[in-house]
Amino acid sequence: MYPLSIDHLLWRMRHVHRHSRVVDIAGPHDRRTDRSFPEIATRAENLSAGLCSAVGIGAGDVVGVLAFNTGAHLEALFAIPRLGAAVNSLNVRLSADALTEQALSPKPAAVLVDTEMIDHSALGDNATTLLKQIRENAFRLSVSATATGRRSPIPT
Numbered sequence: 001m002y003p004l005s006i007d008h009l010l011w012r013m014r015h016v017h018r019h020s021r022v023v024d025i026a027g028p029h030d031r032r033t034d035r036s037f038p039e040i041a042t043r044a045e046n047l048s049a050g051l052c053s054a055v056g057i058g059a060g061d062v063v064g065v066l067a068f069n070t071g072a073h074l075e076a077l078f079a080i081p082r083l084g085a086a087v088n089s090l091n092v093r094l095s096a097d098a099l100t101e102q103a104l105s106p107k108p109a110a111v112l113v114d115t116e117m118i119d120h121s122a123l124g125d126n127a128t129t130l131l132k133q134i135r136e137n138a139f140r141l142s143v144s145a146t147a148t149g150r151r152s153p154i155p156t
Contacts, residue, residue, distance in 0.1 A: 006082040010044060013037035024070045027116055033071050040071060044078035051110070052083055059084030061109035066090040066117050066127060076112055085109070092117055096129040103130055104137060 002008050013020075020037045035043070051057040063080045065087055067073040080087045090103050090111075103111060111134050117127040 006078055010041040010078060010082075013041040022071045022074060026068060026070050035071055040075060041078075044075040044082070047075050047079035048082045051079060051085075055110050057083050057085050057109055061085040062088050062106050064088045064090050064103050064108040064111035066092060066103075066111065066130065067114035068116060070114065070116075072114060090130070092120075092123045092126055092130075094126070096126045099126050099130050100133045103134065 014037065017037045021034055022037070022040050023032065023034045025032050051063070057063060057080070061083070063076075063085050065073065065076050065080070067076070077087060077089075086106075088103070088106070088108060090099060092099060094102060113127070113131065118124050118131070120127070
């Protein structure tokens with residue numbers, strides 16, 4: 001019997017379920033992304049390594065994630081706890097004030113943001129308000145262009 005750990009789940013994605021796939025359709029042009037479980041596992045491990053080496057994320061840290069339910073979000077959900085850190089999945093459908101309160105308590109070591117949140121016509125204002133609050137509070141911020149293919153206009 002193996003302990004249930006993120007590394008073991010990633011191993012199973014590579015070896016037991018290697019033919020399974022993650023498909024998401026995101027962005028303003030309904031861009032389709034199709035990745036195998038082994039690809040997701042590798043990308044999650046790479047994100048985990050980057051968060052550790054470049055940002056210093058480790059055990060006990062909290063990392064906020066502001067993203068729709070995409071493959072990239074799934075990768076973050078594996079990568080962050082792999083380091084012993086906690087995921088704070090942010091709900092952009094809250095008011096700007098409630099979203100900011102959710103993001104800043106507990107105090108995050110970093111926040112990962114998908115630019116699709118900023119570009120979204122109905123939700124973008126709340127996301128932009130949150131990003132300004134994060135910047136003002138000097139938290140590390142990583143803005144990813146997973147769905148739109150472009151960088152955020154918000155300075156990080």
